[in-house]
Amino acid sequence: MDYKTHRSIRAYTEAPVSQEVLDTLLTAGIRASNTGNIQSYSVIVTQEEEMKARLAPLHFNQPMVKGAPVLLTFCVDYNRLSAWSEARGTACGHLNLMGFYNASLDAMLFAQNVAVAAEDAGLGYCFLGTVLYNLESIIHELALPRGVIPILTMSLGYPAETPSLRPRLSLEGIVHYERYSPFTPAQIEALYAPLENDPFYLERVRTSGCTNLAQLIMEKEYPAANYMHLSQEIMRILQLQGFEEKYLKRQNPSSVEA
Amino acid sequence: MDYKTHRSIRAYTEAPVSQEVLDTLLTAGIRASNTGNIQSYSVIVTQEEEMKARLAPLHFNQPMVKGAPVLLTFCVDYNRLSAWSEARGTACGHLNLMGFYNASLDAMLFAQNVAVAAEDAGLGYCFLGTVLYNLESIIHELALPRGVIPILTMSLGYPAETPSLRPRLSLEGIVHYERYSPFTPAQIEALYAPLENDPFYLERVRTSGCTNLAQLIMEKEYPAANYMHLSQEIMRILQLQGFEEKYLKRQNPSSVEA
Numbered sequence: 001m002d003y004k005t006h007r008s009i010r011a012y013t014e015a016p017v018s019q020e021v022l023d024t025l026l027t028a029g030i031r032a033s034n035t036g037n038i039q040s041y042s043v044i045v046t047q048e049e050e051m052k053a054r055l056a057p058l059h060f061n062q063p064m065v066k067g068a069p070v071l072l073t074f075c076v077d078y079n080r081l082s083a084w085s086e087a088r089g090t091a092c093g094h095l096n097l098m099g100f101y102n103a104s105l106d107a108m109l110f111a112q113n114v115a116v117a118a119e120d121a122g123l124g125y126c127f128l129g130t131v132l133y134n135l136e137s138i139i140h141e142l143a144l145p146r147g148v149i150p151i152l153t154m155s156l157g158y159p160a161e162t163p164s165l166r167p168r169l170s171l172e173g174i175v176h177y178e179r180y181s182p183f184t185p186a187q188i189e190a191l192y193a194p195l196e197n198d199p200f201y202l203e204r205v206r207t208s209g210c211t212n213l214a215q216l217i218m219e220k221e222y223p224a225a226n227y228m229h230l231s232q233e234i235m236r237i238l239q240l241q242g243f244e245e246k247y248l249k250r251q252n253p254s255s256v257e258a
Numbered sequence: 259m260d261y262k263t264h265r266s267i268r269a270y271t272e273a274p275v276s277q278e279v280l281d282t283l284l285t286a287g288i289r290a291s292n293t294g295n296i297q298s299y300s301v302i303v304t305q306e307e308e309m310k311a312r313l314a315p316l317h318f319n320q321p322m323v324k325g326a327p328v329l330l331t332f333c334v335d336y337n338r339l340s341a342w343s344e345a346r347g348t349a350c351g352h353l354n355l356m357g358f359y360n361a362s363l364d365a366m367l368f369a370q371n372v373a374v375a376a377e378d379a380g381l382g383y384c385f386l387g388t389v390l391y392n393l394e395s396i397i398h399e400l401a402l403p404r405g406v407i408p409i410l411t412m413s414l415g416y417p418a419e420t421p422s423l424r425p426r427l428s429l430e431g432i433v434h435y436e437r438y439s440p441f442t443p444a445q446i447e448a449l450y451a452p453l454e455n456d457p458f459y460l461e462r463v464r465t466s467g468c469t470n471l472a473q474l475i476m477e478k479e480y481p482a483a484n485y486m487h488l489s490q491e492i493m494r495i496l497q498l499q500g501f502e503e504k505y506l507k508r509q510n511p512s513s514v515e516a
Binding site: 023227 | 261262263264266281284285286287288289290291293294295296297299300301302303304305306309337338341342343345346347348349350351352354355356357359360362363366367369370371373374375384385387390400401402403406409410424425426427429431432433434435436437438439440441443446447449450453469470471472473475476477479480481482483484485486488489491492493502
């Protein structure tokens, strides 16, 4: 498999992932670009059956959690940086929304390099965004201290399935030249037709009881109520993990700390 | 060059990037995993000199902006999804912090696949996180409508330099097994010594007038005051681009919309 024809793999063989292979993937991860070489991220490796059993319900019992030999949970991490900064007579001023957001972007560049390296090594993976739905419990299970927040989990192993390639929007739907040009209703119809008419999605819509794919996504799979709740959860977890509360308060721009 | 030995390239030859090569990179990007295949991202391609000149000061006149044949600005995009949802009799409920955050993660997986493909094709790139420092002006220049927010820019072209590999923390500093184990002061010293003693960083600290690398990062390059200000800017820009204000207000969890 290749990153240009990526398929998410949800079923794995019994073959273990060796420490050598794991180190190769993680080393590829840390070579990804990151802001100022600050490396404000960590990875928690889960291999013990007991830990998988504890994490499984927090990922809505998706079978990959217990079925994969390895889980990698990518985290924003300002704990290590804070310790280093304090040892050097300064303070890490990144425990706020910007710090969390920026570190999250860097952690995803890291994660995708791990993903590319995994496929290069003959492994398959699936990203589990479900971390964001149970942040507090996952923080507890992984013993994440102040400044550390999990943001994405990857299940990893040797593929025991060969799924077909999912359709994507064409480049015309994603890429704009020089300035953004919003789509006309006719263009929207043309862009989404290949997805809407793909047998995989036709079947999912049919069995869901929904009228169409947009309704399935927006009302069943990723509904507004969940997203509103999770928006508040992100803020609550930031505070729980020691990120400052100040940014939640509206300030006059001129009163920003100098 | 290879994603496992990535160097950021900041100087480019005059050679243009062909449409065929650009399409190859962007096609690799859309193959990256994304939440529910929703593809809540877009890319703005900048190739015109006039546009580069307008964007350059918004990236603090970093020479890559005018010097690269191509800039790619990766954006969170709920404009297209909202149009599609409305055409299908439903609504996109993702214009909130969770939607912005989750789409940002997906956009970074996209961006890193483009980056890997760029190096595979013999190109070099540098990510510019400066987008986040001038969001409103960049939104204006790129004509980004409601629901669209730029989050990262990449400068792209054929390399005209061969920089050395930057040091990174060892895997021991980044990877935890089963549960997070915070570092002792002695471990922090050992972890950061290779970076602190690297000639590149020794020289930067020396010329900066700072006492050490942590102070350079936390007080000069990425200071708390900037991060506090940008934390507020993210919230302001979300509202400016039509993301709902509700998530900023504390609600009793039981009053979350069903």
